[in-house]
Amino acid sequence: MTLDLDPHRIEAGRTYPNIGIYSFGRGTFGKEAIDAAETSASTLYRIRAGQIIYSRLFAFEGAYASVPTEHDGAFVSNEFPTFTVDTARADPAFIGWLFRWSETWRSLRAGAVGMGDRRQRVHPDRVLRYRFDLPQLAEQRQIVARLNAAAAAITARAEHAIKVEAEIAATLAAAFGRITTDAPLRPMGDVAPLVRRPVKIDPDASYLEVGVRSFGRGTFHKPPLPGIEVGSKKLFSVEPDDLLFNIVFAWEGAVAVAQCEDMGRVGSHRFLTCVPEPSTATATFLRFWFLSADGLLALGRASPGGAGRNRTLGVKALEAIEVPVPSLDAQQWFDNLQAKASAARNAQGGTATELAALLPAMMNEAFGGGE
Structure with a gap:
């Protein structure tokens, strides 16, 4: 050229x-x-x-x-x-x-x-x-046709995934609305009280911390924290099915349910662990509400502070938030629906990941040898 x-x-x-x-x-x-x-x-x-x-x-x-x-x-x-x-x-x-x-x-x-x-x-x-290896024109066009087809498949899959996600979100929202429309409101302090499990710090030990991502994206694991570096920071143990709040970013959806793989990990004083009363509510149901428009609005109001990201969720304010509490059967039915939705999303994500990896592999095969 x-x-x-x-x-x-x-x-x-x-x-x-x-x-x-x-x-x-x-x-x-x-x-x-x-x-x-x-x-x-x-x-x-x-x-x-x-x-x-x-x-x-x-x-x-x-x-x-x-x-x-x-x-x-x-x-x-x-x-x-x-x-x-x-x-x-x-x-x-x-x-x-x-x-x-x-x-x-x-x-x-x-x-x-x-x-x-x-x-x-x-x-x-x-x-x-x-410099690179240039095939004959006929072979170039064959390569282009294969790459174009793969790219079109990836685009179609992405568009399909967007459509499926919209359908899943609409289905969950409609189902949630049906079971909460006439549900009574109760304070979080009664429904899922704050539970603290203090950890005694051993300077010679190390501690596995858990974090909570914003925008409802679940938990993540931090590198081990040496006990000697804990200093005056307090640590609290986390157990599966705890409802976790990162108090600094709760207003932007830093809410998650602790999973089995989070067992044995700890959170700092910046994390609040709430445990639902077994006969009253489930953690996954409450998480869904807190990530809804109403729930995020409530968390925003309970997180005073300055402009931008300098806002902190208060313990008393969280306990005072009134949440809808339909029957436990209705919540468990909705949790089952959430589980099916999650499985569908994972299937979509797995296919998309495989397709996304296909295109670079095809280009490696087509163009290998440039210098």
Whole structure:
């Protein structure tokens, strides 16, 4: 391919369609048009469909792309060199896939200039010097067809997963609404009181901490904490089925139910462990409510503090939150529905992971040998 720049002087009163390039070989995206009255540039460069384009600034992390039809005729700055492929020797779509392959831009990154990751720029000459094994045109087109089919399957799976997730969420919300509409409200302190299990610190021991992710994404495990480093911090043991709150981020959904794999782990004073009364409520039912719009609103009100993320859930405020308490049978029925929904989500996620791993493997097979 050859460096092919199409410069255009900025004309007063005009606007110019503009694009950006995603990192990691994920293609181009439309940006707000450039207004001649607002840009400091004197020249912009027009791009054409099928050209190879990259961002000098983000080349180090794979900001390369083939210009799609919908961005034909857009304009970019001089930070986005463009190349035209010699169609007598190479299929532009094949070259486009080559630049989506991580090994291509990692090799090009090795020749970048500048200091620091985000100041390294790849010069167009470096791109043109890059060498790789070029199959015959017929084989190139076969490779493109296979990669396009795999990419289409991944896109279809992603769209299907979004649809399924929406259906699951709607089903759970409707079911939850049915069993809670006329349910009595009771204070959390009565339904699931705070339970503390203090841990005596041994300076020679180490302690496995548990954390709670925001946005309802469950628990995670922290590295072992040496007892000698605990200092004045208090630790409390966690048991399966505890309802856990990270008091700093509870207002943004840092609520989880401790799992079997969390057994034996500890939480600091920043974590509140509530244990539902067995005859009154279940932890998974309460978790669902706290992650609903009403529950998050209640946690927000119970978490005073400054702007941004500097907010803390108060113990008394949590105990005073009134939660809906339908019959235990109704809660257990809903928990069973949640379990089925979780299984469906896991199945979707497993398939998506397998498909996502397929494309890099196919590119490795197709392009292996670049230098």
